[in-house]
Amino acid sequence: MPEYLLLLKLDKNKLLETIDTLRKLPKKPHSGVDLEHTMNIFGTWHVAVWFSSDNSTHAIDFINNKIGQIPGVVDAFPVATFPHMGPTKENPRENREESEESA
Numbered sequence: 763m764p765e766y767l768l769l770l771k772l773d774k775n776k777l778l779e780t781i782d783t784l785r786k787l788p789k790k791p792h793s794g795v796d797l798e799h800t801m802n803i804f805g806t807w808h809v810a811v812w813f814s815s816d817n818s819t820h821a822i823d824f825i826n827n828k829i830g831q832i833p834g835v836v837d838a839f840p841v842a843t844f845p846h847m848g849p850t851k852e853n854p855r856e857n858r859e860e861s862e863e864s865a
Contacts, residue, residue: 764814764817764818764821765812765843765844766813766815766840767810767812767840767841768811768825768829768839769809769810769838769839770784770807770809770810770811770829770837770838771806771807771835771836771837771838771839772809773834773835773836776833776834779833780832780834780835781802781808783832783833783834784809784829785800787800791813791828792820792823793820793823794817795814795821795824796814797811800812811829818842
């Protein structure tokens with residue numbers, strides 16, 4: 763399932779209310795979308811939303827029809843991501859030794 767990082771710029775006059783609304787989003791906020799995290803960030807963007815979607819159409823619908831309709835959301839910048847796989851939890855030491863040998 764593709765994962766997305768959605769950066770949000772918020773209206774500073776509605777900042778706390780908007781963040782509160784984002785924090786209350788359900789785990790399945792939209793058809794074909796699984797919400798992983800919302801997090802406050804500092805700088806040009808105010809909030810990041812990490813989610814996965816079974817296809818880009820569901821991701822776009824979620825951004826436009828759910829996130830974009832929340833009062834106080836001024837701008838949204840979606841980034842499709844491709845996470846790297848880390849060591850498995852079963853035997854992380856074995857995986858670390860394999861990667862050291864190949865280096």
